[in-house]
Amino acid sequence: MATTKEELLTFQWAGKDKRGKTLKGERSGRSEILVKAELRQQGITPTSVKKKPRPLFGGAGRRITPADIATFSRQLATMLTSGIPLVQSFGIISAAAENPRLKSMIDKIRIDVESGATLAEAIAKYPVYFDQLYVSLVEAGESAGVLDQVLDSIARYKERIESIKGKIKKALFYPMAVIAVAVIVTAVLLIFVIPQFEDIFQGFGADLPAFTRMVIDLSEFVRSQGWLMLIAFIGAVAGLIALKKRNKKFAHFLDRISLKIPVIGPVLEKSALARFSSTLATTFAAGVPLVDALKTVAGATGNIVYEEAVHQIRDDVAVGHQLQLAMQQTGLFPPML
Structure with a gap:
């Protein structure tokens, strides 16, 4: 059937x-x-x-991650460079894929290509995994007849981006861990330790200092309203995330504030600059014109402040300004870059 x-x-x-x-x-x-x-x-x-019968458990597989796409890009680039036809390359990669979801997606792409679609058209059906930059680069490589070289550039780009993400996570782990430990220790003190001292202080029969009274009152408030505070905090974070996705002005405000946070701000700034440089270099290697490349690069910075700055750079370059001058006018890019 x-x-x-x-x-x-x-x-x-x-x-x-x-x-x-x-x-x-x-x-x-x-x-x-x-x-x-x-x-x-x-x-x-x-x-x-x-x-093939489906397994009872784990048949759907885990979700496809950016690391999976980076590995797929590297495997496809290696096979095309070795002279293996595109459709056959998909079959080999699919056979080696351990994730059922990734395997299914590769097979669907293979069938689309076998049916006459270009690789760019086939992967454009999966925008969650292949963004506009990826599709544009593949399309340029197919048009110029250098798909193997472009895929190699994309693979190196994806690997660099994953490396940058790993370094960012490592850089942010220590301050976030310190904050988490501080919150946990403070909560333990307020919930379990301070009440023990409160009984001792009440036995003195004297008025407590204002600061000590404030700490005891805070302890009582946390013990009685702690769950409400936790629910309110989670709701506030979820609300901020939802509002950031729907309101561009609010997203700009949050991203600009995040760049000014001590320790975290410089890490986010360097991350945006690294992504901008790496993405722009990849598009140049693929032969994409500068104005078109800047349009694609804007969304890869990971920060709406830098995204809007790149759009401004693109508009300036489009009317004849030099790239260096256009970058300087934004006030966000260091002179060395």
Whole structure:
């Protein structure tokens, strides 16, 4: 029975080649008939094609991460550089993929390419995993006939971005850990330790100093209203995140404030500059014109303040200004860059 256009299934097949040797394997397709046709095109006479049963647990697989896309890009670039055809490369990568979701996506891309779509058109159907920058670079590489070189540049770019993310996480881990420990210790003191001292102080029969009274009152408030405070804090954080996604002015305000936070601000600033430089270098390597490259690079900075600055740079360059002068006018880029 044929599946719908978008559904893709995994089939277990067995067959014989021209020498009569029995072969077995797995292949993704939309129906048994199509899988048999693909096997015959490869010189294999299918004797059995059955839909692979789904496992009871973990069949859906984990979500596809940016690291998965970086690995996929590197594998595809390596195979194309080695002279392996594009469709065959997808089949090899899919067979080696351990994540069912990634495997399914690669198989769908392979089928689209086999059906006559360009690689850029095929991956553009998955904007969550392949952003506009990725699609534009692939499209430029296909047009210029240097897809293998462009994919190699994309792979190096993705690997650099993942490396930058790792360094940012390491840099932010210590201050965040210190803050978390301070909050936990303070909560333990207010909830468990201060009440013990309160009983001792009450036995003195004298008036307590104002500061001591304030600490005891704070302890009582945390013990009685602590859960409400926690719920309010979580709600406030969720509200800020939602408002940032929907309100561009508020997002600009938050991102600008975050750049001024001690310790964290400089890390975020260097991250935005590193992403800007790396992305722009990758687009240049792919032969993308400067004005078009700046339009694509803006969204890769990870900070709306720098994103708007890059848009301003693009507008200045489009009317004839030098890139160095346009960057200088924003006041966000260091002279060395």
